[in-house]
Amino acid sequence: xxxxxxxxxxxxxxxxxxxxxxxxxxxEFKPWVLLEPDNxxxxxxxxxxxxxxxxxxxFLLMVARDTWxxxxxxxxxxxxxxxxxxxxxxxxxxxxxxxxxSGRMARGPFWVRQTIRWLLIVLRSVPELVWALIxxxxxxxGPTAGVLAIALTYGGMLGKVxxxxxxxxxxxxxxxxxxxxxxxxxxxxxxxxxxxxAELTSYTVYRWECAIRSSVVLGFVGAGGLGQQMDNxxxxxxxGEVATMLLVFIALVALADRVSAWLRKALG
Amino acid sequence: xxxxxxxxxNQPYQLPPxxxxxxxxxxxFVVGILLLVVASFWSLDLQWAQFFSWDAAxxxxxxxxxxxxxxxxxxxxxxxxxxxxxxLAMSVLGTLxxxxxxxxxxxxxxxxxxxxxxxxxxxxxLLLNALRAIPELVWAALxxxxAGLGPFAGTLALALHTTxxxxxxxxxxxxxxxxxxxxxxRAQGVPNGRVFLYATLPQVLPQLMSxxxxxxxxxxxxAAVLGVVGAGGLGQLLAFxxGLFHMGKTATLIGAMLLMVAVVDAxxxxxxxxxxx
Numbered sequence: 346x347x348x349x350x351x352x353x354x355x356x357x358x359x360x361x362x363x364x365x366x367x368x369x370x371x372x373e374f375k376p377w378v379l380l381e382p383d384n385x386x387x388x389x390x391x392x393x394x395x396x397x398x399x400x401x402x403x404f405l406l407m408v409a410r411d412t413w414x415x416x417x418x419x420x421x422x423x424x425x426x427x428x429x430x431x432x433x434x435x436x437x438x439x440x441x442x443x444x445x446x447s448g449r450m451a452r453g454p455f456w457v458r459q460t461i462r463w464l465l466i467v468l469r470s471v472p473e474l475v476w477a478l479i480x481x482x483x484x485x486x487g488p489t490a491g492v493l494a495i496a497l498t499y500g501g502m503l504g505k506v507x508x509x510x511x512x513x514x515x516x517x518x519x520x521x522x523x524x525x526x527x528x529x530x531x532x533x534x535x536x537x538x539x540x541x542x543a544e545l546t547s548y549t550v551y552r553w554e555c556a557i558r559s560s561v562v563l564g565f566v567g568a569g570g571l572g573q574q575m576d577n578x579x580x581x582x583x584x585g586e587v588a589t590m591l592l593v594f595i596a597l598v599a600l601a602d603r604v605s606a607w608l609r610k611a612l613g
Numbered sequence: 614x615x616x617x618x619x620x621x622x623n624q625p626y627q628l629p630p631x632x633x634x635x636x637x638x639x640x641x642f643v644v645g646i647l648l649l650v651v652a653s654f655w656s657l658d659l660q661w662a663q664f665f666s667w668d669a670a671x672x673x674x675x676x677x678x679x680x681x682x683x684x685x686x687x688x689x690x691x692x693x694x695x696x697x698x699x700x701l702a703m704s705v706l707g708t709l710x711x712x713x714x715x716x717x718x719x720x721x722x723x724x725x726x727x728x729x730x731x732x733x734x735x736x737x738x739l740l741l742n743a744l745r746a747i748p749e750l751v752w753a754a755l756x757x758x759x760a761g762l763g764p765f766a767g768t769l770a771l772a773l774h775t776t777x778x779x780x781x782x783x784x785x786x787x788x789x790x791x792x793x794x795x796x797x798x799r800a801q802g803v804p805n806g807r808v809f810l811y812a813t814l815p816q817v818l819p820q821l822m823s824x825x826x827x828x829x830x831x832x833x834x835x836a837a838v839l840g841v842v843g844a845g846g847l848g849q850l851l852a853f854x855x856g857l858f859h860m861g862k863t864a865t866l867i868g869a870m871l872l873m874v875a876v877v878d879a880x881x882x883x884x885x886x887x888x889x890x
Contacts, residue, residue: 371702388759417653
């Protein structure tokens with residue numbers, strides 16, 4: 346049986362190969378490196394050392410302490426991110442603008458909102474790892490750098506998404522309140538917040554779950570917690586410890602996933 | 614004494630509900646969160662005093678001051694351009710590999726039709742979850758051992774994590790595809806592989822493409838920092854120059870990262886709009 350479309354298939358595939366070639370060169374994509382006898386031996390030894398898992402009492406206590414530290418870093422980071430995001434959102438939300446009620450927003454408030462929007466973009470565009478690298482230089486190694494890094498990046502993300510949620514919610518009650526002379530905060534608490542509180546909370550819980558993942562990563566640049574211990578064990582080629590921590594970490598992520606899914610469902 | 618049965622002449626105004634009520638779920642939720650937050654701050658011994666001290670402010674100021682002027686000499690810009698290209702190539706190749714592997718794993722991870730019991734469904738999903746749970750950076754640190762320093766380890770790390778993410782999304786898309794066309798073919802006795810190619814895949818392809826593009830956007834951000842553990846790209850340059858306190862060069866690198874992320878965001882947004890139109 347002859348494929349009627351073979352000419353175009355061959356043409357597309359060869360075009361794809363031509364396009365992919367430079368990418369392969371740039372990334373030094375040589376899968377056979379993995380199969381070289383030297384590398385095979387090293388990786389084989391490392392993987393073989395995964396078993397038995399490290400399970401001395403001292404080590405397990407240390408893992409438990411660092412796991413809590415990872416969660417605490419994420420929680421503290423998200424709390425500070427809220428401290429950053431909530432005021433900025435209140436300032437940023439266009440629905441709460443009094444001048445926008447009658448046609449265009451006045452020039453002053455418009456530029457204030459635009460500036461905050463740019464600030465939020467910068468905060469969340471710099472990856473948290475880069476913030477952490479910077480703060481490690483300023484406050485030294487330890488969880489402070491990690492908490493600050495999470496706070497800044499997540500503050501930017503939360504601020505942006507809160508703004509979007511509020512703008513896309515039912516704005517009629519808010520505008521009615523504003524038109525009848527209520528203050529902006531009153532309009533926010535009685536008009537805007539009740540309609541979107543569940544969505545805001547569930548997004549925050551979801552971000553907390555993401556923060557747990559990033560706080561592990563931040564450990565790799567010296568912010569403490571599970572990541573830092575993992576980095577140390579990897580550098581010493583201690584497979585058993587690495588395997589235990591990976592399993593603990595997978596369990597932690599699964600647990601956070603479960604808790605956050607349950608909370609979001611309970612919130613409706 | 615007979616108990617009073619007549620209602621009060623003037624009904625008392627209804628009082629607001631008490632602040633805490635053991636049956637109110639939201640109250641327990643709030644209490645739990647407050648406890649978690651307090652415990653977190655209490656156990657972390659954060660050095661606020663040090664951070665908000667005059668000393669720290671000065672060193673922060675000096676630190677930020679050193680960022681300027683950014684190094685824009687031609688030789689360094691060329692190095693940055695090469696690093697950026699490497700990052701871009703890592704993210705593209707990593708995402709493509711992940712899309713292929715994700716699709717290959719999504720098939721055993723989904724029920725293809727009503728009668729399909731999906732024997733490999735739970736083990737494959739477990740594998741996908743494990744791949745997804747471990748962040749790219751941790752994969753990269755692990756892979757450095759067998760793939761050596763450089764962008765190849767980074768590409769594989771991106772591919773492994775993204776395979777987990779995309780595999781799960783793809784499996785859900787395949788399971789949720791309308792079953793009509795597939796059933797029609799199956800009733801004619803067409804084997805499973807062709808049913809997938811000619812009925813399911815054409816229906817879910819736009820969705821798969823848009824998931825892949827979305828992940829690519831995420832992967833560019835991830836690829837930019839993967840180098841911090843030695844896996845190539847802009848991150849490797851960043852970690853190197855920051856380690857040596859070349860602040861002007863660091864500023865240029867951060868600028869390049871921001872620019873690249875912004876460009877990719879715009880490109881991905883535009884192409885997704887075209888695809889989903």
